[in-house]
Amino acid sequence: MPERPLIGEYDIYYEKYIGLVSEGNVIERLKEQILVSVNLLDTLTETQANHKYAPDKWSIKQVFGHLADTERIMSYRLLRIARGDATPLAGYDDEAYVKSASFATHSIQQLQADYLAVRHATISLCNGMEESAWLREGIANSSRVTARALAYIIAGHEIHHLNIIQERYLK
Template identity: 40%
Template sequence: MIRKPQAGEYNEFYATYIDKVEGDNIIKALREQLSSFTAFMSGISEEASEYAYASGKWSIKELLNHINDTERIFAYRALCIARGDKTPLPGMDQDTYQSASPTKTRTFSSLLEEFVAIRTATLFLFEDMPESDSLQVGTASGFPVSVRALAAMIYGHCAHHTDVIKQRYL
């Protein structure tokens, strides 16, 4: 089991994501979110996925692509740190990633299938990870971060954007 991280294991910027994890079992939360998020997003049509609530804001489809990209990056960071790699890991400019993405030519349903594949891979990464590996700390975006904090950030980032979709898009 990977437990929720403690303050000091991550940059305070990510506290809003980490605070979204209910309970202490991050793997359980990630697994439940796979089902609930997929069911929620499955209720959005291809046409509705193109909607952006304001000029200059991402569409729902672009938000889903962003969730996918971010989960991949957070999981990669977790893998590197868990395996003892001490290389400082770079940050990401979400707008640069989004503008370079082929999201506009993809279907919403294909992006949702991709989410399922990414989350399934993320769960495989964390499910058999020894607790000692989840406590490893490395550097990402210029700040110390633990593996278990990254696992919680994956959950919280997706939960944050789910809330944004519910509040501003639907």
């Protein structure tokens, strides 16, 4: 399984996510996160899930929609880079994605099913990779990144947002 990526394998912006991932097998961390996120969603009412802690912030539904969208993009990058595709990959505007998605109209169950589908696809991709693929690098959003860094970014990004939910939504 891939070791923690080294500085230089990713844009320094992502250090805040990679640093949140505990030691050990990143694929196991991705699997463990499923239980945490599903349990969180199972405890929420629709009203709680639509709550915003400030007018210009996302609701919990929007956060989970954002997690799924971002994981799709990062997993796609991981696939392309792990398979040796050297084509530079574009960035994306997460605010525009959330604004266009109307996650508030989705039920908690729909968001949960979408999250699970994306996460299971990411885990399946990672489980099928050979060791050498984890070290392949490419360009995404104008920055160099390795496949293993992307797996850690996916895991850390979720931890980051779950921490925000705990600190600002569920006090």
